[in-house]
Amino acid sequence: MVANTSLSSRATAQQLPGLGTRRHNRGVVLQTLLREETASRADLARLTGLARPTITEVIRELLATGVVIETGHSQEVRVGKPSVMLEIDAQAAQSIAVDLTRPDWIVGAVCGPDGSIRLRHEIARASASDQGAAVTTLVARLSAQSGVPVLGVGIGVPLGADEEATAVSAALATAPETVSLPVHIAAEADLVARAEAGYGTDEFLLVRAGDVISTAIVTEYTAGTPTARELAHLDVGGDAGRACRCGNSGCVHVWLAVLGERIETAADEDAKDALRREAGTRLGTPLAAIVSALDLPHVVLSGTSGLRGDALCDAAETALSAARLPSAHVEVRCSGMEDAVLRGAAAQVLAVELA
Numbered sequence: 200m201v202a203n204t205s206l207s208s209r210a211t212a213q214q215l216p217g218l219g220t221r222r223h224n225r226g227v228v229l230q231t232l233l234r235e236e237t238a239s240r241a242d243l244a245r246l247t248g249l250a251r252p253t254i255t256e257v258i259r260e261l262l263a264t265g266v267v268i269e270t271g272h273s274q275e276v277r278v279g280k281p282s283v284m285l286e287i288d289a290q291a292a293q294s295i296a297v298d299l300t301r302p303d304w305i306v307g308a309v310c311g312p313d314g315s316i317r318l319r320h321e322i323a324r325a326s327a328s329d330q331g332a333a334v335t336t337l338v339a340r341l342s343a344q345s346g347v348p349v350l351g352v353g354i355g356v357p358l359g360a361d362e363e364a365t366a367v368s369a370a371l372a373t374a375p376e377t378v379s380l381p382v383h384i385a386a387e388a389d390l391v392a393r394a395e396a397g398y399g400t401d402e403f404l405l406v407r408a409g410d411v412i413s414t415a416i417v418t419e420y421t422a423g424t425p426t427a428r429e430l431a432h433l434d435v436g437g438d439a440g441r442a443c444r445c446g447n448s449g450c451v452h453v454w455l456a457v458l459g460e461r462i463e464t465a466a467d468e469d470a471k472d473a474l475r476r477e478a479g480t481r482l483g484t485p486l487a488a489i490v491s492a493l494d495l496p497h498v499v500l501s502g503t504s505g506l507r508g509d510a511l512c513d514a515a516e517t518a519l520s521a522a523r524l525p526s527a528h529v530e531v532r533c534s535g536m537e538d539a540v541l542r543g544a545a546a547q548v549l550a551v552e553l554a
Contacts, residue, residue: 296544
């Protein structure tokens with residue numbers, strides 16, 4: 200799989216050893232414009248720490264390629280000639296994102312540089328016996344309907360789906376309609392973490408609940424590094440009523456799967472919240488080792504399960520804090536982001552192609 204490259208401006212030349220100084224400077228400028236939306240050359244020099252001659256050279260190249268455009272003079276009242284404002288051309292920085300993590304649908308979208316979805320299509324998995332061909336058809340349709348050249352294709356896959364990723368990548372690389380498009384594939388937890396991080400600097404542990412519970416870590420030390428891992432199969436007590444694939448009936452994975460099924464038939468909201476609290480309590484303790492080792496201040500719980508909600512987060516936060524030193528508080532929140540895999544896949548394309 201293609202390794203993730205961080206959108207964060209925290210990345211340094213040392214963290215991007217293979218890209219070279221020139222490409223690194225270009226990436227830093229583009230990342231700053233994505234975050235700030237609009238800036239002058241002087242603003243970019245101040246925000247990035249790059250020398251003015253370097254900024255001038257980078258902007259000259261970006262203007263020539265059409266990725267960056269001049270939008271007029273600054274309205275700021277100041278002595279001297281008004282600054283010319285710059286921004287990324289949304290039409291020149293679109294990408295195609297594909298979500299292969301859903302059980303029933305293959306979802307594709309054309310996304311703008313801010314992650315907004317401009318165009319969307321879905322294909323039922325039941326009708327897609329050849330997944331590589333189905334994704335190729337979907338990408339070709341989205342590319343044609345976008346009306347503008349796209350930077351590339353970002354694809355989110357379930358953790359461990361290497362064979363599926365290889366088949367899809369090979370199909371895209373050989374079809375005439377898609378052969379020229381760069382393809383970047385990553386595990387869903389890494390992509391959701393990228394989408395949650397946006398352009399900020401917060402450090403957190405992302406927990407993605409799906410067929411398996413996977414995690415990804417966002418810190419200044421993991422910038423540009425795939426960190427998606429399956430959460431350890433830990434016995435969190437009790438008997439869930441069936442064995443996990445690890446063989447343990449008290450494993451956190453089987454507990455969350457069983458509680459997720461129970462919530463679908465729960466009698467009322469009180470009963471659902473009781474199940475969410477139990478899920479949070481059982482999940483909090485296994486997360487404590489990761490959070491403590493990396494001293495992470497936040498945990499973000501993501502996924503489409505009905506277990507999501509304040510009761511889950513509150514219980515997980517209580518259990519997690521109880522397993523650590525009392526003074527080491529950790530905030531746990533549930534993600535409210537829609538289409539997080541698609542948004543993360545689009546950000547993946549931007550990070551690599553505009554670096």
